[in-house]
């Protein structure tokens with residue numbers, strides 16, 4: 001287990017270095033960074049001033065060392081728009097985004113697990129029909145459209161939930177549902193098919209032969225084995241949600257990273273975009289690491305491998 | 307208590323619905339299991355051994371499976387109960403408690419995510435009042451019982467840390483955890499290394515004798531069963547074709563299929579030295595059983611075999627012609643006394659031969675069939 005986690009940790013660290021290198025060159029190889037960071041009608045003097053201020057005139061190796069040195073200390077430069085350290089601006093928005101992603105994930109899992117397990121364990125039943133229905137809807141309904149429909153129905157017509165902002169527990173419901181609906185569909189499909197497969201395994205027959213009742217067999221034996229498959233996609237879907245939150249946070253004026261990246265791109269605030277990119281990549285890397293830990297916790301075959 | 311019947315199955319039929327039609331997997335199977343004895347069930351793969359035994363406690367997939375007829379009286383000091391009439395909840399109280407199971411493939415029969423100890427304790431806790439700690443103590447005791455060294459440390463191990471033979475020992479521990487009346491062992495040694503097979507068979511046999519557990523031992527290998535069983539039941543194409551005491555069936559096999567299994571079938575052609583594998587393919591189970599299932603492969607087949615299905619009848623001991631019991635056998639509710647002591651077979655040729663022998667007439671069936679027999 002220790003060796004397993006240690007190797008995953010090393011892999012994650014290398015991945016992070018790779019991300020930093022890529023973000024560094026991304027800025028410099030896709031054209032003139034000073035031009036990108038200044039308004040389209042900026043005078044050549046202003047562009048040159050920007051170039052000088054950002055150190056783009058220095059040799060690439062100097063720039064690179066400076067960048068990596070800064071990154072090691074968590075310094076990704078000043079936001080051009082906010083005139084404040086870019087990474088700390090990102091960090092201020094992190095809680096809101098994490099809150100929203102967790103709520104969306106919770107919503108998706110809360111409905112997907114029972115639907116998928118009951119649907120998969122009783123093919124052809126009403127549960128199964130529901131499971132397959134949600135699986136299909138989750139795949140086909142675009143989340144921005146869903147977000148607008150939720151606002152129209154539940155915020156405007158019924159007035160049950162606020163339509164925007166982050167104020168009190170009610171305000172998270174609509175954005176979480178909108179963001180969690182696609183993963184919900186994915187989870188239902190996956191849990192259903194994994195359940196279908198696991199319920200035919202020999203050890204499930206063994207559980208029944210011991211006199212264990214169906215509900216306990218599903219919970220203790222079937223679901224635990226299904227969760228191995230589930231864990232792998234939960235990690236992936238967290239990453240997806242970060243992308244999805246760009247629309248959803250903007251639509252619901254949710255003060256998180258998703259909305260911030262929208263603003264930063266529009267303001268040509270390159271240091272901020274870069275900080276967000278590094279943070280998001282780091283977030284995904286950490287999730288992958290957590291996924292690997294979760295695998296090891298669930299599956300003794302991984303835990304005891306060495 | 308020895309000699310009494312603990313399980314009396316009559317006229318059990320099981321079908322499966324499939325896209326290609328109805329599979330008649332088990333047809334009118336009847337047998338008795340005596341208390342403290344071992345019933346061996348042999349037959350080639352697909353002959354309905356597993357389905358007939360697993361359907362008794364509803365361990366088959368329903369749907370597509372369906373029990374279409376029969377009764378299975380489970381007789382204990384508490385009284386008699388028809389297993390086939392019980393609800394799922396009632397059955398799950400019997401499974402693992404009064405009836406234990408061991409399956410064919412020990413590599414896949416244990417949950418890979420649960421420690422072996424926990425899987426034993428789970429069964430113990432389900433059927434007893436024992437609390438967590440006491441159930442654990444009991445599980446460790448069981449691990450010791452089935453010969454796992456260092457049981458206390460091994461309790462927390464996972465299935466993948468055990469060899470196939472060791473896993474099968476764990477399965478045995480689960481099966482006997484509540485001192486059941488019956489153990490159903492479905493080819494428990496088939497998937498094991500040859501060296502381990504005998505160990506597992508001996509262990510199961512010894513523990514069941516110690517605990518007075520009646521055993522149903524399924525195998526496709528007559529050799530394995532010979533050393534273990536008291537009674538032998540031969541299945542073919544979802545039906546029972548021969549049934550009797552092991553020594554009796556071995557010494558005087560009466561059904562052509564059993565004769566073939568024992569390697570005693572007459573030569574079919576000059577080139578074949580000895581017929582070990584019976585020529586031909588297993589019967590299709592899609593058609594309803596209206597003829598002898600062995601007709602396509604039987605060297606003694608004659609007209610009647612293809613128009614009617616032979617029922618079990620008593621051939622008596624020592625090859626003596628006996629009372630025809632076909633009515634008892636098929637309606638399933640004939641006199642049960644003496645059933646287990648009978649030697650039964652389901653074959654028209656044998657029936658004819660016995661009748662003629664009683665009347666001192668030669669058997670007139672397919673020309674040449676008798677000649678074969680005399681040579682063999």
Ligand SMILES: Nc1ncnc2c1ncn2[C@@H]1O[C@H](COP(=O)(O)OP(=O)(O)O)[C@@H](O)[C@H]1O
Pocket residue numbers: 322323324329331349350351352353354355356357358367370371591
């Ligand atoms: N789930 C199922 N669906 C359809 N047919 C089945 C199913 N299970 C078993 N059968 C049929 O029942 C027959 C008997 O199977 P089984 O009892 O497992 O044979 P054995 O144990 O003697 O090898 C097989 O021929 C198979 O086609």
Ligand code: SF4
Pocket residue numbers: 561562563598599600601602604605606607608611616652653654655656
């Ligand atoms: S009934 Fe006929 S076909 Fe069947 S085993 Fe006997 S002789 Fe052969």
Ligand SMILES: [Mg+2]
Pocket residue numbers: 355356357492493
């Ligand atoms: Mg079988």
